Amino acid sequence: MAKPEEKKTEEEMQVEKVEWIGVDGALVLLYIVLACIYGYGILNSVDFIIGIMAPGIAICITVAVFLKYCTEVFSFATGKKGKK
Amino acid sequence: MTIIDNIVVVLCFIGIMLIGYYFSKTSQDMDSFYKANRALPWSLVVGTLMASWYGGAGVVGTVGYSTTMGFAGFFIWSIGAHAVRFPLALWVAPKISVKAKGTMPDLLREHYGKFAAVLGAIAIVITCLSIAEVGAVGYVGEAAWHANKFVVAAIVVLFSIGVTCLGGLMGVAVTDMIFFFLMVTCVSSAFPKMFFGVGGLEGIKAALAEPAPEMLTAFGGIPIPQAAMLIILCINLYKDPAFYQRFAAANSPKTGKRAMLLCFSIWLSFDVVTIMTGTIIRVKDVALATQPEVSYISMVIDNLPVVARGLFVVGILGAIISTLDSYYLIGGEIISNDIIYMLRGDKKLSDKASINVTRVAAIIFGIIGLATAFKFDRVYDGLIFLNSISMTLLFVPIIAALMYEGRKTTVAGIASMIVGAVTWIYFTLFPVSIGGESIDAILIGLPLSFIAFLIGNRFGKDLTEERKKLGVKY
Numbered sequence: 001m002a003k004p005e006e007k008k009t010e011e012e013m014q015v016e017k018v019e020w021i022g023v024d025g026a027l028v029l030l031y032i033v034l035a036c037i038y039g040y041g042i043l044n045s046v047d048f049i050i051g052i053m054a055p056g057i058a059i060c061i062t063v064a065v066f067l068k069y070c071t072e073v074f075s076f077a078t079g080k081k082g083k084k
Numbered sequence: 085m086t087i088i089d090n091i092v093v094v095l096c097f098i099g100i101m102l103i104g105y106y107f108s109k110t111s112q113d114m115d116s117f118y119k120a121n122r123a124l125p126w127s128l129v130v131g132t133l134m135a136s137w138y139g140g141a142g143v144v145g146t147v148g149y150s151t152t153m154g155f156a157g158f159f160i161w162s163i164g165a166h167a168v169r170f171p172l173a174l175w176v177a178p179k180i181s182v183k184a185k186g187t188m189p190d191l192l193r194e195h196y197g198k199f200a201a202v203l204g205a206i207a208i209v210i211t212c213l214s215i216a217e218v219g220a221v222g223y224v225g226e227a228a229w230h231a232n233k234f235v236v237a238a239i240v241v242l243f244s245i246g247v248t249c250l251g252g253l254m255g256v257a258v259t260d261m262i263f264f265f266l267m268v269t270c271v272s273s274a275f276p277k278m279f280f281g282v283g284g285l286e287g288i289k290a291a292l293a294e295p296a297p298e299m300l301t302a303f304g305g306i307p308i309p310q311a312a313m314l315i316i317l318c319i320n321l322y323k324d325p326a327f328y329q330r331f332a333a334a335n336s337p338k339t340g341k342r343a344m345l346l347c348f349s350i351w352l353s354f355d356v357v358t359i360m361t362g363t364i365i366r367v368k369d370v371a372l373a374t375q376p377e378v379s380y381i382s383m384v385i386d387n388l389p390v391v392a393r394g395l396f397v398v399g400i401l402g403a404i405i406s407t408l409d410s411y412y413l414i415g416g417e418i419i420s421n422d423i424i425y426m427l428r429g430d431k432k433l434s435d436k437a438s439i440n441v442t443r444v445a446a447i448i449f450g451i452i453g454l455a456t457a458f459k460f461d462r463v464y465d466g467l468i469f470l471n472s473i474s475m476t477l478l479f480v481p482i483i484a485a486l487m488y489e490g491r492k493t494t495v496a497g498i499a500s501m502i503v504g505a506v507t508w509i510y511f512t513l514f515p516v517s518i519g520g521e522s523i524d525a526i527l528i529g530l531p532l533s534f535i536a537f538l539i540g541n542r543f544g545k546d547l548t549e550e551r552k553k554l555g556v557k558y
Contacts, residue, residue, distance in 0.1 A: 018174050027345035028170065034349055035163050038356050042155050043302065047284035054356035055272035061350050062268040069127035069261055 085228050085385065085393060092394030093401075096266075097243060100259050100402070104247040107255035124257055124333045129343035131261030134268075134350060135406035136326045143271065143358055143403055144220045144377045150362025151376040154292070154299025157362065160311050162355035165318035166348045172322050173344035176486055178337035180328055187414075188325050188482065189422040195485040195547060196497025198426060203501050204478055205422045208325050211474045212415030213449055217407045218457035220377070224404075227381030228397050237457060240401055241450040244408035248416070249443040253333055256409045263402030268354060270396035274384045275357045281387075282367050288360075291367040299363065316526055320475045323482040325414045326407075412449050416442030472512075476504035476529035480537050495544030496537045504533030 018024050034057070041049025085093075124132070150157040188208055193201035218237050225236025247259055282288060289300055298304035303311070321327055331340035365379050366372065381400070385393050420441035425432060433441065480500040484492055511525035 023342060024174065024345065027342065027349070028174075031166065031170075031345075031348045031352060034352050035167075038352065039159065039163070039302075042158060042285070042356075045285035045289065047280070047286075050356060050360060051276050051279040051284060054353045054360075055275045058272045058350055058353035058357060059269050061346070061353070062265055065127050065130045065346070066261065066265040069125070069131065072125050072127060 085397070086390055088390050089394035089397070092391055093398055096395070096398040096402075100243070100262070100405075101246055101250075103259055103262075104250035104255045107250065107252065107258065122333055123335050124254075124330070124339070125335055126339045126343055128257050128261055129330055129334050129339055130346055130350075131264040132257040132406075132410075133327065133330055133343055133347050135260035135264040135403055136330070136410045137321075137347070137351070137407075138264075138267065138354065138403055142407075143267065143400060144223055144380060145216065146355065146358045147362040147365065147380040148375075148377045150359040151366045151372060152296075152299070153359075154296065154304070154363055154366070155301060155359075156299070156303050156311070157359040158355060159302040161314050161318075162352060162359065164315045166351055168315065168318050169321055169344075169348070172327075173341055173348070176322065176483075177327075177331045177340040177344055179486055180331040180340070187418055187422055188323070188328050188478075189418055191485050192481060192497065194550075195492050196481060197494040197545070197547065200481065200494065200497040200501060201422065202426060203498070204481070205418050205426075207474045207477045207501075207505075208418055209415045209423070211471070212325070212411040212418075213453050213456070214408050214411045215453050215457045217404045217411075218453040221401065221404050222458060223375065223377035224381050224397065224400050227378045228385060233458060234454070238454055240404060241408065241454055244405045244412060245446045245450050247405065248409040248412040248446045252439075253329065253413060256406070256413055257330075257333075259402070259409070260406040263399060263406045266395050266399030267403045268350070268399075270388065270392060270399045271384065272354070272357050273392065274387045274396065275361060277387045278364050278383060279360060282364050288363055288367055291370075292363070295370045296366065299366065312524075312527060316475075316530065319479070320471050323475065323478040325418070326410045329410075329414055329417075408450075408453075409446075412446035413442065415449055416445035419445045472508060472524070472526045472529075473505070476508040476526055476533055477501050479530060480504065480533045484537060491541060491546045491548070493541050493544035493546050496540035499540030500533045500537035503536035504529045507532045 020028075037049055038054060040046065041053075146157070146161075149161075153161065189201040189205040192204040218241060221237040221240045222233030225231045226233055229236070247255055282291065292299050327344075330343075334340040334343070361380060361383075362376065365376050365383065368383075369376075369379060381397075384396055388396055420433060420438045424441060432438075478501070481497045484496075484500075508525045508529040511523075511528050515522050515525070516528075517523065
């Protein structure tokens with residue numbers, strides 16, 4: 001058999017570490033909260049949740065990610081990231 | 085579609101080809117062409133993961149299936165699909181980022197030897213044909229321009245090949261980001277008008293209460309065997325070469341993980357939009373007299389203003405192109421760097437030759453995809469067909485290679501692959517039923533593949549020492 005008892009390096013530990021009280025946990029929680037809200041909206045016929053909130057959230061996150069990318073491209077283009 | 089919309093479509097596609105051309109100048113060696121120098125930032129990983137997953141089959145196909153699944157599409161397919169993928173984001177993605185020096189067949193070779201790598205490479209290449217995506221193009225073309233399915237599909241496949249051949253992964257990722265933005269914003273913007281146009285959820289429930297009441301319950305619209313198969317197919321992503329490539333190309337282990345975690349929330353919200361749109365289509369066409377995929381495109385186009393219609397079509401076609409060019413690139417990379425490499429007795433091709441082989445492979449994939457795409461009645465049928473074959477063959481050995489650090493032998497890998505594939509083929513040809521419900525072959529193939537892995541692991545050579553000598557991490 002192999003040796004799973006071998007000590008892991010610091011790099012390996014860092015890679016496997018999940019920050020539950022941090023960004024990782026917040027993103028997991030966001031999914032759970034949204035799943036509960038949308039499920040509640042469908043089963044209880046809450047039109048606002050399904051007709052406005054769901055597409056609105058999809059658009060807002062998408063626009064935010066797109067803008068984040070645009071700012072990164074702009075930073076590279078203006079050479080800010082290349083300088084130390 | 086007006087002339088202005090068509091001009092928007094043409095201009096957008098010219099822009100996309102220019103992006104591909106721009107990146108062709110920066111992608112001259114293998115690492116930049118296949119892995120974007122492992123420098124993809126978080127935002128670009130989100131865009132490319134989103135666009136690659138939500139291709140034509142993802143958007144148009146989900147709408148099509150939701151016309152019969154109804155609300156169960158959300159509770160089983162959407163919630164289930166993403167929930168079972170959390171371990172992929174939290175633990176597998178960071179490992180891939182550190183562990184993946186090359187391609188998925190590389191990983192198989194390091195853990196199970198050359199034969200397993202060849203088998204895996206062939207299975208992945210078949211998946212990379214992406215015939216379901218090519219099929220989805222036809223529906224968009226039919227609805228937007230009343231054009232011949234094949235002609236529109238041929239044009240889109242040509243664009244996909246162009247982006248793949250020119251820009252490599254960085255070109256693919258940047259165009260993915262643009263398509264992702266257009267697709268989500270346009271599809272979501274058109275939704276509220278359609279939703280409130282049928283009277284919201286109360287209107288939907290009133291319209292479907294008599295003809296299709298099963299669509300209005302959380303689990304009623306999907307037969308149990310189909311639901312089980314969908315949940316199992318959700319974990320198919322664990323062996324998806326496109327995700328594997330993105331995680332490997334991310335600029336840090338955390339980047340891939342957090343990009344995917346955010347994608348879950350976008351996917352979930354976007355699923356609500358597409359699944360509800362499918363339900364609205366059923367309300368408007370209870371008998372489903374028209375192909376739902378075609379109805380969907382027509383309905384969205386009718387509900388958007390000029391220019392936005394053109395951008396919507398670009399977004400949908402772009403989502404398909406994103407998926408096609410991703411898989412053409414991966415398939416070409418595997419043919420060039422794995423299959424040809426192994427056939428040449430482990431002799432590498434030069435960077436230039438490798439990239440050229442990938443380009444030729446992309447053209448061949450396009451031709452095969454066009455020849456086979458319209459053999460399936462629904463886009464999702466094509467998707468499920470291809471996923472099922474590759475999943476029974478690859479899922480167990482890939483997950484064991486990534487997640488299990490103990491003994492893994494060559495026999496275990498080969499046995500699990502062969503047993504999984506043979507079982508799937510046998511039970512697809514000779515299906516079995518329980519209580520009148522047909523059991524999908526994948527439900528039998530996966531457990532047997534796992535059992536074969538466990539038995540095979542008692543025999544054959546463990547390659548752990550060889551991996552250590554090669555400096556493979558973990």
